[in-house]
Amino acid sequence: MPLSLAQMRRNYTLYGLRDDCPQADPLVLFGQWLEQARKTELPPVEANCMALATVDSQGHAHCRMLLLKGFSAQGFFFFGHYQSAKGQELAGNPHAAMTFFWPGLERQVRVEGAVVKADAELSDDYFDARPVASQLGSWASPQSQPLVHRSELEGRLREVTERFAGRQPPRPEHWGGYCLQPRRIEFWQGRPDRLHDRLDYRLHDGVWQRTRLAP
Ligand SMILES: Cc1cc2nc3c(=O)[nH]c(=O)nc-3n(C[C@H](O)[C@H](O)[C@H](O)COP(=O)(O)O)c2cc1C
Numbered sequence: 001m002p003l004s005l006a007q008m009r010r011n012y013t014l015y016g017l018r019d020d021c022p023q024a025d026p027l028v029l030f031g032q033w034l035e036q037a038r039k040t041e042l043p044p045v046e047a048n049c050m051a052l053a054t055v056d057s058q059g060h061a062h063c064r065m066l067l068l069k070g071f072s073a074q075g076f077f078f079f080g081h082y083q084s085a086k087g088q089e090l091a092g093n094p095h096a097a098m099t100f101f102w103p104g105l106e107r108q109v110r111v112e113g114a115v116v117k118a119d120a121e122l123s124d125d126y127f128d129a130r131p132v133a134s135q136l137g138s139w140a141s142p143q144s145q146p147l148v149h150r151s152e153l154e155g156r157l158r159e160v161t162e163r164f165a166g167r168q169p170p171r172p173e174h175w176g177g178y179c180l181q182p183r184r185i186e187f188w189q190g191r192p193d194r195l196h197d198r199l200d201y202r203l204h205d206g207v208w209q210r211t212r213l214a215p
Pocket residue numbers: 049062064065066067068078079080081084085086087143144
């Protein structure tokens with residue numbers, strides 16, 4: 001896993017979602033966020049940011065943004081909570097898809113394949129390289145579980161901060177890496193008049209075969 005990706009890290013400090021958020025209707029909130037996004041000069045997207053789609057036991061698809069933390073001939077690596085919704089979906093159905101979008105370059109890459117848990121050693125190495133605050137967050141957050149109030153999360157953080165005071169938190173068993181082993185990778189390059197380029201690579205018996213697709 002190239003370290004340059006694993007070390008890419010931004011702190012998110014712009015906004016919050018308060019417990020007393022006045023919007024009961026999610027479509028109203030979405031409309032406000034979309035309008036704000038339209039008016040705001042957005043900072044550049046993190047280059048390693050991607051959408052990961054998984055499918056649950058009922059065949060329902062779920063998609064969320066994640067950060068790619070490395071890639072190699074083995075596949076594409078990301079990290080998270082093994083008991084989270086995505087963790088449970090991947091345990092039941094390893095087939096997943098990830099999509100990267102680099103607007104400034106007018107490029108999209110789609111990767112599809114099966115996801116396996118990364119080796120414990122690799123997860124340990126990456127966990128140890130994270131800032132302590134992120135390590136404590138991995139202990140404190142039961143990712144995807146309901147929280148009554150934000151204060152519950154803050155209380156859990158205080159508890160683990162005390163528990164690991166003065167020593168390096170070890171990687172929790174519930175947190176670690178995944179590797180998406182690609183069987184299809186498609187590169188999309190925007191071109192004038194919607195006549196975009198698409199190159200579709202598919203793995204057949206260990207050999208990548210390439211086809212051009214119509215836009
Ligand atoms: C820019 C961005 C980067 C994110 N990176 C990660 C990540 O690397 N790992 C992770 O578990 N969640 C990450 N998240 C949060 C996920 O989108 C999602 O909320 C979380 O993984 C829980 O998803 P789940 O309930 O489907 O498991 C990120 C969100 C954003 C917006």
